[in-house]
Amino acid sequence: MSKTTNEKDDLNNEDIAIEVIELKKYFDDVKAVDNISFKVKKGECFGFLGPNGAGKTTTINVIACYLKPTDGIARVDNFDVVKEANEVKKHIGICPQENIFYDELSVYQNLMFFGKMYNVDKILLKNRVEDLIKKVGLEEKRKTKAEKLSGGMKRRLNLIIGLVHDPDILFLDEPTAGLDPQTRRLIWDYIFELKSRNRTIFLTTHYMDEADILSDRLAIIDHGKIIAEGTPEHLKETIGKGDLLTLTIEGPKDTLLSTIEEMKNIDYILDAFYSEDDMITRINALDGLGKIGKIIKFFTGKELQVIDVGVQRNSLENVFLTLTGRSLRE
Amino acid sequence: MSKRKENNKQIKGDWTASISRLFVLTKKNLLRFWKNPKALGFLIGIPIMYYLIVGLIFAGADEGLSNYNIGWVDDDSTSAVTHPQYDLDLIYEIFDDMDEIEMTKYDSKDEAIEAALNEEIDAFIYFPQGFEADLEDNSYIDIAFWNNDTSTSTKFNISSMLDNLVSQTSSFFKITNETETDLNILLNNFENSEYDGILILNNNFSKGLDNDWDVNMSYLYRTDLSYAKSGYIIGVIEGIINSYFNAPSYNSTVSIPIFYPVPGSTLPDPVEYEMFFLQSVSPTTKSIIQNLVGSVISGIINTNPLEIDISYEVKSTVGEEVNYMTYQAPGLILYGPMTILSFAVIVLTSEKKDGIYKRLSSSEVKNWELVSSSILANLMLVFMQFAIGATILFMFGWNPIIYSPLDAIIGVMIAMFLFSFFILALAFALTPIFKDPDTAGGGVWVILIPLMMMSGIFFPIEMFGESMQAVANVLPTRFAVLILQGLLLKGLPLTDPSILLNFGLLTLYSIVIFAIGIKAFNKFKR
Numbered sequence: 031m032s033k034t035t036n037e038k039d040d041l042n043n044e045d046i047a048i049e050v051i052e053l054k055k056y057f058d059d060v061k062a063v064d065n066i067s068f069k070v071k072k073g074e075c076f077g078f079l080g081p082n083g084a085g086k087t088t089t090i091n092v093i094a095c096y097l098k099p100t101d102g103i104a105r106v107d108n109f110d111v112v113k114e115a116n117e118v119k120k121h122i123g124i125c126p127q128e129n130i131f132y133d134e135l136s137v138y139q140n141l142m143f144f145g146k147m148y149n150v151d152k153i154l155l156k157n158r159v160e161d162l163i164k165k166v167g168l169e170e171k172r173k174t175k176a177e178k179l180s181g182g183m184k185r186r187l188n189l190i191i192g193l194v195h196d197p198d199i200l201f202l203d204e205p206t207a208g209l210d211p212q213t214r215r216l217i218w219d220y221i222f223e224l225k226s227r228n229r230t231i232f233l234t235t236h237y238m239d240e241a242d243i244l245s246d247r248l249a250i251i252d253h254g255k256i257i258a259e260g261t262p263e264h265l266k267e268t269i270g271k272g273d274l275l276t277l278t279i280e281g282p283k284d285t286l287l288s289t290i291e292e293m294k295n296i297d298y299i300l301d302a303f304y305s306e307d308d309m310i311t312r313i314n315a316l317d318g319l320g321k322i323g324k325i326i327k328f329f330t331g332k333e334l335q336v337i338d339v340g341v342q343r344n345s346l347e348n349v350f351l352t353l354t355g356r357s358l359r360e
Numbered sequence: 361m362s363k364r365k366e367n368n369k370q371i372k373g374d375w376t377a378s379i380s381r382l383f384v385l386t387k388k389n390l391l392r393f394w395k396n397p398k399a400l401g402f403l404i405g406i407p408i409m410y411y412l413i414v415g416l417i418f419a420g421a422d423e424g425l426s427n428y429n430i431g432w433v434d435d436d437s438t439s440a441v442t443h444p445q446y447d448l449d450l451i452y453e454i455f456d457d458m459d460e461i462e463m464t465k466y467d468s469k470d471e472a473i474e475a476a477l478n479e480e481i482d483a484f485i486y487f488p489q490g491f492e493a494d495l496e497d498n499s500y501i502d503i504a505f506w507n508n509d510t511s512t513s514t515k516f517n518i519s520s521m522l523d524n525l526v527s528q529t530s531s532f533f534k535i536t537n538e539t540e541t542d543l544n545i546l547l548n549n550f551e552n553s554e555y556d557g558i559l560i561l562n563n564n565f566s567k568g569l570d571n572d573w574d575v576n577m578s579y580l581y582r583t584d585l586s587y588a589k590s591g592y593i594i595g596v597i598e599g600i601i602n603s604y605f606n607a608p609s610y611n612s613t614v615s616i617p618i619f620y621p622v623p624g625s626t627l628p629d630p631v632e633y634e635m636f637f638l639q640s641v642s643p644t645t646k647s648i649i650q651n652l653v654g655s656v657i658s659g660i661i662n663t664n665p666l667e668i669d670i671s672y673e674v675k676s677t678v679g680e681e682v683n684y685m686t687y688q689a690p691g692l693i694l695y696g697p698m699t700i701l702s703f704a705v706i707v708l709t710s711e712k713k714d715g716i717y718k719r720l721s722s723s724e725v726k727n728w729e730l731v732s733s734s735i736l737a738n739l740m741l742v743f744m745q746f747a748i749g750a751t752i753l754f755m756f757g758w759n760p761i762i763y764s765p766l767d768a769i770i771g772v773m774i775a776m777f778l779f780s781f782f783i784l785a786l787a788f789a790l791t792p793i794f795k796d797p798d799t800a801g802g803g804v805w806v807i808l809i810p811l812m813m814m815s816g817i818f819f820p821i822e823m824f825g826e827s828m829q830a831v832a833n834v835l836p837t838r839f840a841v842l843i844l845q846g847l848l849l850k851g852l853p854l855t856d857p858s859i860l861l862n863f864g865l866l867t868l869y870s871i872v873i874f875a876i877g878i879k880a881f882n883k884f885k886r
Contacts, residue, residue: 094721094722095721095722096718096721096722096886119722119723119724120724122722123722124719124722126715126718126719128715130714130715130716130719131719132716144719144723147720147723147724148723148724149724191719195723
């Protein structure tokens with residue numbers, strides 16, 4: 031599958047938060063990351079999707095200076111992750127997949143501890159900690175030991191620890207994994223707020239709806255290679271089963287059937303068929319919503335009358351399945 | 361189903377569920393244990409190693425008893441003429457022939473003390489002036505004879521009988537005729553008298569002899585003189601008297617069947633000598649030497665039941681004799697830092713396992729900061745342990761023998777710092793080996809047990825066999841023990857060459873282990 035791009039090459043250096051060029055990370059014979067390149071704009075939420083073991087976390091670990099790349103370049107805010115790791119660390123915050131904090135310390139103590147690890151001014155830190163605690167609804171738990179928190183609260187704590195030094199770029203590795211819908215929504219709201227404050231977010235998630243809603247752009251990685259990149263809309267328009275159009279059409283049945291057969295030769299039509307049971311015509315079309323006018327015109331041009339139209343949009347899940355042959359949870 | 365049955369079912373259900381959970385948990389624990397070869401090895405290996413080391417130490421103890429150096433100071437110019445076994449030169453020769461000890465003669469107590477302070481000898485025996493003469497005096501049983509017989513004999517001469525008895529027993533009894541003394545006065549003053557017993561010739565003794573009756577005497581013995589010893593005395597007297605009267609015309613039997621202890625009577629003072637020990641000699645070594653020397657001297661001198669009460673006084677070469685706590689405290693102080701090893705390794709492995717290092721790696725924290733903070737935190741714990749431990753030891757009678765408070769405080773602080781640093785360096789080196797906290801918790805004891813047991817903290821290394829002593833002498837814990845014993849038990853100054861040497865060796869060990877530990881830990885942390 032060819033890589034899909036849009037507008038990424040038009041960026042100036044000042045606009046780039048993360049730049050990865052031909053990055054490789056090998057563990058002995060295993061090519062965890064194999065020659066990937068991408069750019070993340072400042073202030074955007076960049077979704078990084080891939081099945082388990084695709085190379086997502088390894089990529090984050092390299093960009094976050096935890097692992098040294100085998101080859102290639104990775105820059106954060108124009109700082110090289112190998113040569114200028116200390117500078118890079120000042121600009122990034124990480125919310126790891128696992129809850130990483132000290133169980134024995136309270137919510138407040140954990141935040142203060144990690145904040146101090148980033149040399150945040152004490153008074154500023156105190157105010158920021160109070161603010162973060164409030165924003166994720168942990169006010170009543172500020173003195174509670176982390177080990178006593180519920181799963182959702184722990185995730186929230188895990189998230190805000192990554193924000194305690196107010197980083198420009200935030201890596202969120204599965205931030206809502208295993209959370210109830212309410213807590214997910216709370217975290218999404220907070221991510222939206224971060225976006226509104228022009229923070230760059232590098233997001234990996236298993237949830238397609240989450241990637242779809244939160245990501246401005248996203249890349250799909252599999253077997254260490256990026257296999258698609260673009261905005262969710264663009265990917266949905268170009269990859270997958272396309273939008274599903276359901277049309278109720280009146281007119282001679284023979285004409286309808288021959289028109290459907292003829293329609294299958296159009297490049298954006300992936301599939302089309304007529305169902306005898308409910309007498310509805312179903313059409314899978316890439317960017318079906320955008321092409322709906324053309325499709326209706328195609329039928330009316332054949333003396334057929336479209337009396338009802340339904341649209342079911344293509345999903346990222348479909349895009350992902352088409353590209354990787356696997357669902358994200360496999 | 362009835363209500364009762366339903367309730368029963370509920371109860372049974374809860375129990376079944378509990379037992380089921382218990383079973384699953386047990387199986388899970390066993391599986392975790394079984395699936396972890398290291399944990400398996402450590403949990404089985406540690407007890408084996410423990411018994412091996414204890415076995416080696418105590419098996420070696422039999423071989424190792426040959427190394428006691430004992431001094432001999434004979435200040436006695438008297439001699440026991442009638443008892444050659446009391447001759448101190450003879451006793452010295454017997455000691456000198458023993459494989460277990462190395463004997464050295466000194467001319468004076470001061471000379472022997474000097475030798476002890478130089479650690480040339482473990483202890484010395486001091487015999488004061490008059491020792492042999494006292495033995496000689498105490499070698500006799502003093503018996504008062506009191507004739508209560510108002511009858512007379514036409515056939516036998518009681519006076520001759522007494523002369524014969526005195527003559528026959530002269531080498532071990534001193535029999536004095538006290539018939540002229542009032543018996544009541546004799547008994548009332550018995551406590552203050554030199555007599556061990558009173559032999560009373562009962563009334564009608566002579567008449568009985570003439571009539572071929574069985575006759576008897578009475579023997580009143582000291583309350584605290586043993587019954588067996590008194591029995592032996594009576595037996596001897598009975599035998600001699602019956603032998604004296606043994607003639608065809610004599611058909612009587614003399615017996616002394618009844619013993620009367622004299623109330624309130626006490627034994628004379630025992631014959632004493634002294635055993636001197638250096639304060640730093642371990643209580644165990646001390647006990648072994650005391651038992652050995654005491655039993656040999658007592659055994660040579662006392663060859664029959666009429667044993668002389670001989671005792672020794674234990675003294676210290678310098679100052680007061682140290683108590684067990686004072687001897688043991690320098691080693692016990694080190695126990696705290698040693699337990700830090702286990703704690704430190706568990707914490708380091710836990711932080712790795714929990715991803716703390718990974719999370720912190722994206723912060724501005726440096727490796728050396730992590731390492732230093734770990735060392736500092738643990739050092740604080742060590743010094744806290746030390747403060748608590750020292751307080752408790754003081755409460756239990758620890759009375760450190762120091763050169764000066766300044767030397768002791770500075771020296772102990774440096775020693776504790778160096779030793780803790782070594783232990784923490786060891787923790788960094790061991791962390792990559794154990795990898796996870798579960799394994800580390802048990803695994804560190806593989807290292808701790810030999811460090812503890814072979815350093816002289818719990819057992820004096822003099823007890824070990826030669827090969828085990830050689831191993832013990834190169835253990836870093838041994839250097840720490842020697843430093844603290846020097847500062848807190850031997851009263852050495854901080855600048856004493858032995859202290860400085862051990863400081864140097866401990867520092868060298870710490871630096872080498874730290875270099876290895878940090879390299880391994882940094883690799884592990886990633």
